[in-house]
Structures are given as C-alpha cells and as structure tokens.
Amino acid sequence: MSFENLGLSDKLLRAIADQGYDTPTPIQAEAIPAVLEQHDVLASAQTGTGKTASFTLPILHLLSTTSQPGKGRKVRALVLTPTRELAAQVEDSIKTYGKYMPLRVASVYGGVRMGPQIGRLRRGVDVLVATPGRLLDHISQGTVDLSFLDVLVLDEADRMLDMGFIHDIRKIIEHSSAERQTLLFSATFSRQIKRLADDLLRSPKVIEVARTNTVAENVTQVVHPVDRHRKRELLSHMIGSRNWQRVLVFTRTKHGANRLAEQLQSDGLSSDTIHGNKSQGARARALDAFKRGKVRVLVATDVAARGLDIDELPHVVNFDLPNVAEDYVHRIGRTGRAGNEGDAISLVCVDEHYLLRNIERLLKRDIPQSVIPGYEPDPSIAPEPIPGAKRPGNKQRRGGGRYQARNGNARRSDGYSRRPSRSKRGGKPTAAPILKKASNAAAGKDDRKRA
C-alpha cells in the first residue's frame, strides 16, 4: 500500500514525500478512502498512529477539488480539539500537508487575546482548528460562520467529553450546516462516545485499527514500587544515574507539577511545567525549550499533555498514576512514536495499588515490576486516599470522593469508608500483592539489566 494508491492529489503527494513518509499507517490506509468517499467516520485511534494526517489529507483533497462559489469568508472545515496544544499541533500539520495549496488555515483557542483571532477570521479561513470554549465565544460574537461547513472533525472526542465540553460541542453543532460530513476520532469507544456518535454521525464507517486501550509494542513498561515520600528522590536518581536528557513526567495535579519541577530544579535538573494554570505563552515556551533540549525534564498534567507530539521522547515517567486508567494509555503514547523505542516508567506507592490494578485490567496484562535497590517500599506504611480517584467497586463520580462527617466517622460521599490507620486497626501490616510481586522480582534485577 502506498499513498499513490489512495487517490490523493499530486500536491498532497508532494507534501507527503517532503515529510519522508512512504507508507500510509493503518489508520491512514482505512480512513483516507472513507473520507474521500464522503462517508461519516467513527475512528478509534491513539495519538502516535498518524491519525492527524488520516483526516487532514483527505479533507484538504476534498476542499481543493470542490469549488465553493460564494462562500467567501465562511469556514469550510472545522477541527475541534480538547486542548490548545493539540489545536496548535493540528494547525501545524494542516499547514505542512497543505503547503502546496492555496487554502487558508487558522486556529482559535483560549488563553490568548480574541482580537488577532477576529482579524484572522475576518480575512477568511477555509480550515479552522478550535477548542470548543473559544469557538463558542466567537460564535456568540458573530465573528465566525459555520453555516456552510463541509466537514467537521471531533479530534480526541473522548478527552473532550472527559473535560466537560459536551454542551459546548452540541451548541457548536447547532450552528453548523446540517449537510456536513462528520468525522469522530477517539482513543476509546466509551458508552458516551457511542451515544454522541449515534446522535451526530450518519451511517458512519467504523474504523478500529488498533485494539482499543492498547499500548504500542515498542513501548517498554515497568512499575517501580516506592514509598510516597521517596518518589522525587528516586526520580532524580534515575534521571541522573541513567543520564536521561529528555524526560516527560506526569503528575496528577497542577500544584504537584509545580512542586516537583521546583524540587528537581533544586536537584540540579533543568525542569519546567506545562499545565492548565499557565498562560498559553508560558506553555508554548516551556514546550519549545523542552523540544530544543534547553529543559531536561518537562512536568505535565494530563490535560496539558494530551496530544503532545515530541520527536524523540525516549522516557515518560508517571510520577503519579492517573485517576482514570485510560489516561495511562494516553500518557505513555507520548513515547515510542513514529516507530521509535520508548520507555514508560511508573513510580507506584501504596496509595495507588488499586489504580494500577485498574490500568492492568484495562490493558488486560500485568505490567512488570522492579524495585530499585535502596528504594524498597516500607510495608508498614498504610495507604492514604487519593482525592477524586475511582475506588474499587464504586462508580467514578466527577469531582467525587469528598469526605463527609457521619456518626463521627470519616465517610466519603460515594460511600467508601476511609480505612483506619494501622495503629487504630491493630494487627500486622500485610504485604499488598504489588509488594509480593516486587520482592519476587529479585530486587533490582530488571533495573540492572536496563542500566
């Protein structure tokens, strides 16, 4: 299979050749013909599979071959993305693939001034990439017109739903042409995604290239059990002793990201953060410094890192495991891209055992564990609750997990009782399965192999 067989125009084939791609990825081989035939598409594809080109290339082809008399400043294709970073990246990809075409491409997202975006929209845009909130601002100010939209793409739709954009998306759709072609890309096919697809798509072609929730085979995964308060020390040790020059580290919270970056910085490791409390400019600067090798460690939260495409990122570290198992797949999908090898390392403390179990259940496999000598977990440390995390046997609730005093006992609003401390329970500590497995793994064996 080659790009020439897919029916794309010469201008696109030239741009593809400039990028050095010779073979379409599986999602491209399936999605490009379906989009060119003007089908609606429901595609499950992880980032790193070439999904951006799988919708961009055929859309550019369709836009350049269909004449649009009288459309003037009306937007013809709209790509909705969950984050500003992904919007900027998709815009770059569209410009790269469309460089031999006269199409006008722009992006609008929050965190930057409206004025320049309004000016850009006034001059006319064929392909617009947008985050939902800012696009709605433009719609309500009358600075964008979607009534002639030919194609709508919902990119990383699962993440947009997770981020609570569903109402914004539905409002945007009310303002767009009913005649449009709609493409929905999602890493996972949850029930909500299927419901959204039922509402928005007409007889879609369903494309599922990789099994949902799988991790690329070229990514090596490992869990290092470690105590909660020794994670930072272990991370510094690993970065220094293994001489990692570029590592993306995930934390659960923005505050945790800031604190960790400061600590690493004081350990002599140049670090920066990327999270939702930072201005767009600061996020872009941090990302740029990281890509250019000026910053060795980039500490990120899930939302900010979603969709980040960083060439040659050999190491991703989960400093905290994510509360939502699917995020693990997204996080470690930052490494092992475009056929490179990648390492995904998770530092897991006693609080996170059930999060690890959720992840392993999702992946349908156990992740190998190895204790780093000198960082053996202390089995007497009792687990502490993680705010907002899904408890075993309980349905997850948004923002849930708050404690309510009831009959003098700490109780969560979701019915989960806080485990009393061991001193109150009495009795000996029991080694949780993770620790048993870890000690079986002949402490440090894997680690030495890897060093």
Ligand code: AMP
């Ligand atoms: P995406 O999944 O869209 O984020 O793309 C992941 C990476 O794969 C990007 O860096 C693309 O430049 C690259 N890529 C996309 N299509 C191909 C292809 N057919 N051959 C090689 N690399 C590709």
